[in-house]
Amino acid sequence: MTTSDSTFSHRFGFRAPDAEITVREDAPPAIRDAILMLGYSLGFSPKGMRDIVCAVMLRRPDSNNWSEEPVEREVHGLVDDAPWFRIYDLAERLYQSLQQRDSYGDKPRQYEEQLNAAFCEHGIGWKMEKGQILVRGSEAFELATATAPDMMRAAGAPTASNEMHQALIDISRRPEPDVTGAIQHAMAALECVARGYEGTSGTLGSIISRLPLPKPMDEAVRKLWGFASEQGRHILEGRDPAFEEAELVVTTAAAVSVYLIRVKARTDK
Structure with a gap:
């Protein structure tokens, strides 16, 4: 054949x-x-x-x-x-x-x-990918997450890279994706990148206003942070996040992280 x-x-x-x-x-x-x-x-x-x-x-x-x-x-x-x-x-x-x-x-x-x-x-x-079955998302998801873990590691943020990698593992789990875990790990990755940009140890919520995010992007990230922070409460209320919600959070967290890494690399030159 x-x-x-x-x-x-x-x-x-x-x-x-x-x-x-x-x-x-x-x-x-x-x-x-x-x-x-x-x-x-x-x-x-x-x-x-x-x-x-x-x-x-x-x-x-x-x-x-x-x-x-x-x-x-x-x-x-x-x-x-x-x-x-x-x-x-x-x-x-x-x-x-x-x-x-x-x-x-x-x-x-x-x-x-x-x-x-x-x-x-x-x-x-x-x-x-390399013999492993992973989740395939929207085109935006694929573009945002394809290089994010490698870029984080290359930028000296191995913890952020590991968190994003874990988010991709969680959203790819079979037979049920761990959507809550994917949201939490993706936002943890973004928080690590933000801390690296700021050189502080604050939470993402306290750092957002000082990040070089164009308005109203900063407010969108703040709302995303609030959504992710509420996931534990949602589970207690019997509302699991939908897969599409997790995909949106992972996509956005990866894209914003890559943006911050690129801005920092440009300003450090």
Whole structure:
């Protein structure tokens, strides 16, 4: 079978437009099929796929199935019946297996690239990065968070970098994202960056007015800080933050942090 790099669409740069993200807590048939077909196309036999699927699903292979066709039907049945979050576990395990089989080759990259294309085409709110399934947000979320942890670390703010990294882990948890944890860690990252800019140890709420934020951006950040500070109270009242609210907080905290880092680097020259 030809690789993705030699296909007509890859050579000429054609791809389906990204669909609106509508799927997070599900693995629709199109994605289950895509993961299986990618595994087969990159060299796994039905028995090899069965070994991986059974390991992920904690199921014993059917000893009555020996030839390829019955084994393939067994694999398809296991994948069709699996809980949605196990499908993304399977996607990660396949990447790991490809790395073990093709550690110096290109198959892991091909697998990740084609899987991410399928996620985008079918509106799946997940992506694979270096073999790990992480949340895929809006375009603004992707742009704001893509480089924020690295920029924080490069700017001498490792604690802020770790907090933002933890926020991204929390919002990517399966089967339920830790939206409260994501909000708290993202705002903690912004607070660390703000303290570094000010050279003080105050809370973000007390620092905001002294940060070089254009108005009314300073008031927007102040309200964001208030929203994040209220999350514990909201939980006691039985109102969990929505995923979209957490995405907004993480996006804004990352963007404002990067802005402050860039302003400080410019003024320090």
